[in-house]
Amino acid sequence: GAVVSQHPSRVICKSGTSVKIECRSLDFQATTMFWYRQFPKQSLMLMATSNEGSKATYEQGVEKDKFLINHASLTLSTLTVTSAHPEDSSFYICSAHLGAGNTEAFFGQGTRLTVV
Amino acid sequence: AQSVTQPDIHITVSEGASLELRCNYSYGATPYLFWYVQSPGQGLQLLLKYFSGDTLVQGIKGFEAEFKRSQSSFNLRKPSVHWSDAAEYFCAVGPYSSASKIIFGSGTRLSIRP
Numbered sequence: 161g162a163v164v165s166q167h168p169s170r171v172i173c174k175s176g177t178s179v180k181i182e183c184r185s186l187d188f189q190a191t192t193m194f195w196y197r198q199f200p201k202q203s204l205m206l207m208a209t210s211n212e213g214s215k216a217t218y219e220q221g222v223e224k225d226k227f228l229i230n231h232a233s234l235t236l237s238t239l240t241v242t243s244a245h246p247e248d249s250s251f252y253i254c255s256a257h258l259g260a261g262n263t264e265a266f267f268g269q270g271t272r273l274t275v276v
Numbered sequence: 277a278q279s280v281t282q283p284d285i286h287i288t289v290s291e292g293a294s295l296e297l298r299c300n301y302s303y304g305a306t307p308y309l310f311w312y313v314q315s316p317g318q319g320l321q322l323l324l325k326y327f328s329g330d331t332l333v334q335g336i337k338g339f340e341a342e343f344k345r346s347q348s349s350f351n352l353r354k355p356s357v358h359w360s361d362a363a364e365y366f367c368a369v370g371p372y373s374s375a376s377k378i379i380f381g382s383g384t385r386l387s388i389r390p
Contacts, residue, residue, distance in 0.1 A: 166319070194377070203366060203382045204320075253319055255378075265370075265378055267312075269319040 162188050164256050166268030173244055173275055181239045181271045183254030189234035190256035194265070195227075198251040210237040210254075244275040278303050280369050280381035288387040291359055297352040297384050299367030309350040310368040310378070311341055320366065326350065337361070362388045 163186040173179045183193055191212045196204040208229050209217040216229035226248075228240040237256075241248050251272050255265040281300045289295055301307055308327050312320040324335025331343040341352045350367060364385050370378040 164319075201385075203380045206377055206379075209377070251317075255320075264310075264322065264325060266322075267320040270317070272317065 162186075162256075162266045164254065164266045164268045166254055166271055168271060169269060170272045171274070173273070175245055175275055176243055178240055178242045179244055179273060181241075181252055181254075181273075183237045183239070183256070183268050185235045185256045185266075188256075190237075191234060193231060193237040193254055193256045195229065195237075195239050196253045196255070198253060198270075200251075204253060207239075212237075241273065244273070246275045249273055249275045278369065278379050280367050280379055282365075282367055282381035282384050284384045285382070286385045286387065288389055289357055290389045292356050295352075295354045295357045295361070295386070297365050297367075297386070299350045299352065299381060300348050301350065301367075301369045302348065303369055307369045309341075309343060310370070311335065311339070311350075311352050312366045312368060312380075313337075314364045314366065314383075316363075323352070323365075357386075357388055359388045359390070362386055 165184045165186050167182045193210040195207045197207050198204050206219050207222045210229045210231040212231045212234055218224045231237040251270050253270040254268045279302045283298050310325045311323040313323050314320050323339045324333045324341055326333045326343045333341050339354050341350055343350050364383050366383045367381040368378045
Protein backbone atom coordinates (compact mmCIF):
# COMPACT_ATOMS: atom_id res chain seq x y z
CA GLY A 161 0.00 0.00 0.00
CA ALA A 162 0.88 3.65 -0.20
CA VAL A 163 3.23 5.05 2.42
CA VAL A 164 2.94 8.31 4.26
CA SER A 165 5.91 9.31 6.36
CA GLN A 166 5.76 11.82 9.16
CA HIS A 167 8.75 13.43 10.81
CA PRO A 168 9.67 13.80 13.57
CA SER A 169 7.90 11.08 15.52
CA ARG A 170 8.56 12.84 18.80
CA VAL A 171 9.58 16.39 19.62
CA ILE A 172 9.99 18.33 22.84
CA CYS A 173 10.21 22.07 22.60
CA LYS A 174 10.27 25.04 24.93
CA SER A 175 7.25 27.23 25.35
CA GLY A 176 7.31 30.12 22.89
CA THR A 177 9.28 28.36 20.19
CA SER A 178 7.99 27.03 16.87
CA VAL A 179 7.96 23.45 15.70
CA LYS A 180 7.66 22.13 12.16
CA ILE A 181 6.18 18.72 11.38
CA GLU A 182 6.61 17.18 7.94
CA CYS A 183 4.24 14.83 6.14
CA ARG A 184 5.49 13.12 2.99
CA SER A 185 3.81 10.78 0.54
CA LEU A 186 6.67 8.48 -0.36
CA ASP A 187 5.42 6.61 -3.39
CA PHE A 188 2.54 8.67 -4.69
CA GLN A 189 1.52 12.25 -5.30
CA ALA A 190 -1.05 13.83 -3.04
CA THR A 191 -2.77 17.04 -4.05
CA THR A 192 -4.63 16.99 -0.76
CA MET A 193 -3.42 16.07 2.70
CA PHE A 194 -5.18 16.31 6.01
CA TRP A 195 -3.89 17.24 9.45
CA TYR A 196 -5.46 15.81 12.58
CA ARG A 197 -4.94 16.36 16.26
CA GLN A 198 -5.55 13.69 18.84
CA PHE A 199 -5.79 14.31 22.57
CA PRO A 200 -5.04 11.43 24.95
CA LYS A 201 -7.69 8.73 24.86
CA GLN A 202 -9.74 10.69 22.34
CA SER A 203 -10.52 10.49 18.67
CA LEU A 204 -8.91 12.30 15.79
CA MET A 205 -10.11 15.82 15.20
CA LEU A 206 -9.56 17.27 11.74
CA MET A 207 -7.61 20.52 11.95
CA ALA A 208 -7.21 21.46 8.32
CA THR A 209 -7.12 20.35 4.73
CA SER A 210 -3.82 21.04 3.02
CA ASN A 211 -4.07 21.81 -0.69
CA GLU A 212 -1.03 21.73 -2.95
CA GLY A 213 -0.32 25.16 -4.36
CA SER A 214 -3.04 26.97 -2.46
CA LYS A 215 -4.07 27.97 1.02
CA ALA A 216 -5.11 25.40 3.53
CA THR A 217 -8.71 25.11 4.63
CA TYR A 218 -9.04 25.22 8.39
CA GLU A 219 -11.79 23.70 10.48
CA GLN A 220 -13.85 25.90 12.70
CA GLY A 221 -12.04 26.83 15.89
CA VAL A 222 -8.54 26.12 14.57
CA GLU A 223 -6.27 29.16 14.58
CA LYS A 224 -4.67 29.51 11.17
CA ASP A 225 -1.98 31.82 12.49
CA LYS A 226 -1.13 29.34 15.19
CA PHE A 227 -1.00 26.27 12.98
CA LEU A 228 0.67 27.21 9.71
CA ILE A 229 0.25 24.74 6.88
CA ASN A 230 2.31 24.73 3.71
CA HIS A 231 1.80 22.28 0.84
CA ALA A 232 4.52 23.35 -1.57
CA SER A 233 4.82 20.12 -3.53
CA LEU A 234 2.75 17.09 -4.41
CA THR A 235 4.60 14.97 -1.88
CA LEU A 236 5.12 17.27 1.08
CA SER A 237 2.93 19.15 3.50
CA THR A 238 4.23 20.83 6.64
CA LEU A 239 2.49 21.89 9.82
CA THR A 240 4.23 24.54 11.90
CA VAL A 241 3.04 25.11 15.44
CA THR A 242 4.02 28.71 16.14
CA SER A 243 4.76 30.11 19.58
CA ALA A 244 3.97 26.79 21.13
CA HIS A 245 2.40 26.55 24.56
CA PRO A 246 1.91 23.55 26.84
CA GLU A 247 -1.72 23.28 25.76
CA ASP A 248 -0.49 22.59 22.22
CA SER A 249 1.03 19.35 23.45
CA SER A 250 -0.73 16.61 21.56
CA PHE A 251 -0.42 13.87 18.98
CA TYR A 252 -0.57 15.22 15.43
CA ILE A 253 -1.30 12.92 12.49
CA CYS A 254 -1.40 13.58 8.77
CA SER A 255 -3.10 11.63 6.02
CA ALA A 256 -3.17 11.59 2.25
CA HIS A 257 -5.32 10.03 -0.42
CA LEU A 258 -4.05 8.26 -3.50
CA GLY A 259 -5.93 10.45 -5.92
CA ALA A 260 -9.17 11.35 -7.60
CA GLY A 261 -11.93 8.84 -6.95
CA ASN A 262 -10.05 7.10 -4.18
CA THR A 263 -11.18 8.01 -0.72
CA GLU A 264 -8.95 5.59 1.17
CA ALA A 265 -6.68 7.58 3.42
CA PHE A 266 -3.17 6.58 4.36
CA PHE A 267 -1.90 7.89 7.65
CA GLY A 268 1.49 8.91 8.86
CA GLN A 269 2.80 7.41 12.08
CA GLY A 270 2.06 10.58 13.99
CA THR A 271 4.13 13.15 15.89
CA ARG A 272 4.03 13.42 19.66
CA LEU A 273 4.60 17.09 20.53
CA THR A 274 5.42 18.02 24.11
CA VAL A 275 5.77 21.68 24.97
CA VAL A 276 7.58 22.36 28.25
CA ALA B 277 -25.43 16.17 10.49
CA GLN B 278 -22.72 13.67 9.74
CA SER B 279 -21.55 11.66 12.70
CA VAL B 280 -20.15 8.34 13.78
CA THR B 281 -20.98 6.78 17.12
CA GLN B 282 -19.01 4.08 18.84
CA PRO B 283 -21.03 3.39 21.98
CA ASP B 284 -18.41 1.29 23.75
CA ILE B 285 -15.48 3.25 25.15
CA HIS B 286 -13.62 0.23 26.47
CA ILE B 287 -14.11 -3.49 25.95
CA THR B 288 -12.22 -6.37 27.54
CA VAL B 289 -12.39 -9.86 26.10
CA SER B 290 -10.53 -13.04 26.81
CA GLU B 291 -7.93 -14.27 24.38
CA GLY B 292 -9.57 -16.68 21.97
CA ALA B 293 -13.03 -15.24 22.50
CA SER B 294 -15.07 -13.60 19.78
CA LEU B 295 -15.28 -9.85 19.41
CA GLU B 296 -17.80 -7.36 18.12
CA LEU B 297 -17.23 -3.62 18.13
CA ARG B 298 -20.22 -1.47 17.41
CA CYS B 299 -20.42 1.47 15.05
CA ASN B 300 -23.42 3.53 14.03
CA TYR B 301 -23.35 6.37 11.57
CA SER B 302 -25.49 9.28 10.48
CA TYR B 303 -24.89 10.41 6.94
CA GLY B 304 -26.95 12.21 4.35
CA ALA B 305 -25.83 10.21 1.36
CA THR B 306 -24.46 6.77 0.61
CA PRO B 307 -21.69 6.33 3.14
CA TYR B 308 -18.26 4.95 2.62
CA LEU B 309 -17.18 3.23 5.80
CA PHE B 310 -13.86 2.32 7.33
CA TRP B 311 -12.38 0.66 10.37
CA TYR B 312 -8.91 1.72 11.51
CA VAL B 313 -6.73 0.36 14.29
CA GLN B 314 -4.23 2.38 16.29
CA SER B 315 -1.57 0.94 18.57
CA PRO B 316 -0.32 3.18 21.40
CA GLY B 317 1.70 6.12 20.09
CA GLN B 318 1.28 5.00 16.51
CA GLY B 319 -0.57 6.16 13.42
CA LEU B 320 -3.63 4.49 12.00
CA GLN B 321 -3.80 1.31 9.99
CA LEU B 322 -6.75 0.50 7.77
CA LEU B 323 -8.42 -2.78 8.71
CA LEU B 324 -11.14 -2.77 6.09
CA LYS B 325 -13.43 -0.56 4.08
CA TYR B 326 -16.86 -0.68 2.50
CA PHE B 327 -17.70 1.21 -0.66
CA SER B 328 -20.37 -0.91 -2.32
CA GLY B 329 -21.30 -4.49 -3.19
CA ASP B 330 -21.25 -7.33 -0.70
CA THR B 331 -22.25 -5.95 2.67
CA LEU B 332 -19.94 -8.36 4.52
CA VAL B 333 -16.41 -7.08 4.14
CA GLN B 334 -13.27 -8.99 4.91
CA GLY B 335 -10.23 -7.17 6.18
CA ILE B 336 -6.74 -7.80 7.40
CA LYS B 337 -5.80 -9.69 10.56
CA GLY B 338 -8.93 -11.81 10.43
CA PHE B 339 -11.37 -8.95 10.92
CA GLU B 340 -14.66 -8.54 9.10
CA ALA B 341 -17.46 -6.00 9.20
CA GLU B 342 -21.06 -6.02 8.07
CA PHE B 343 -22.83 -3.01 6.62
CA LYS B 344 -26.51 -2.86 7.59
CA ARG B 345 -28.20 0.07 5.94
CA SER B 346 -31.48 -0.43 7.81
CA GLN B 347 -29.68 -0.12 11.13
CA SER B 348 -27.10 2.46 10.01
CA SER B 349 -24.46 0.19 11.43
CA PHE B 350 -21.05 -1.13 10.44
CA ASN B 351 -19.97 -3.43 13.25
CA LEU B 352 -16.52 -4.97 13.35
CA ARG B 353 -16.11 -8.63 14.24
CA LYS B 354 -13.42 -11.18 14.80
CA PRO B 355 -14.12 -14.82 15.69
CA SER B 356 -11.10 -15.31 17.93
CA VAL B 357 -8.99 -12.47 19.30
CA HIS B 358 -5.27 -12.57 19.96
CA TRP B 359 -3.34 -10.64 22.59
CA SER B 360 -1.82 -8.57 19.78
CA ASP B 361 -5.28 -7.23 18.92
CA ALA B 362 -5.22 -4.99 21.99
CA ALA B 363 -5.41 -1.46 20.57
CA GLU B 364 -7.74 1.43 19.86
CA TYR B 365 -10.27 0.92 17.08
CA PHE B 366 -11.86 3.73 15.13
CA CYS B 367 -14.86 3.57 12.86
CA ALA B 368 -14.99 6.30 10.21
CA VAL B 369 -17.25 7.52 7.43
CA GLY B 370 -16.55 9.61 4.37
CA PRO B 371 -17.87 10.47 0.92
CA TYR B 372 -16.34 9.10 -2.27
CA SER B 373 -13.97 11.94 -3.05
CA SER B 374 -10.24 12.17 -2.71
CA ALA B 375 -10.40 15.64 -1.22
CA SER B 376 -13.13 15.00 1.29
CA LYS B 377 -13.05 14.69 5.01
CA ILE B 378 -13.21 11.46 6.92
CA ILE B 379 -15.21 11.68 10.12
CA PHE B 380 -14.04 9.49 12.97
CA GLY B 381 -15.91 7.93 15.83
CA SER B 382 -14.64 8.40 19.35
CA GLY B 383 -12.91 5.04 19.35
CA THR B 384 -13.15 1.82 21.33
CA ARG B 385 -10.23 0.62 23.38
CA LEU B 386 -9.85 -3.14 23.28
CA SER B 387 -8.08 -4.96 26.08
CA ILE B 388 -7.33 -8.68 25.99
CA ARG B 389 -7.57 -10.79 29.09
CA PRO B 390 -4.98 -13.61 29.14
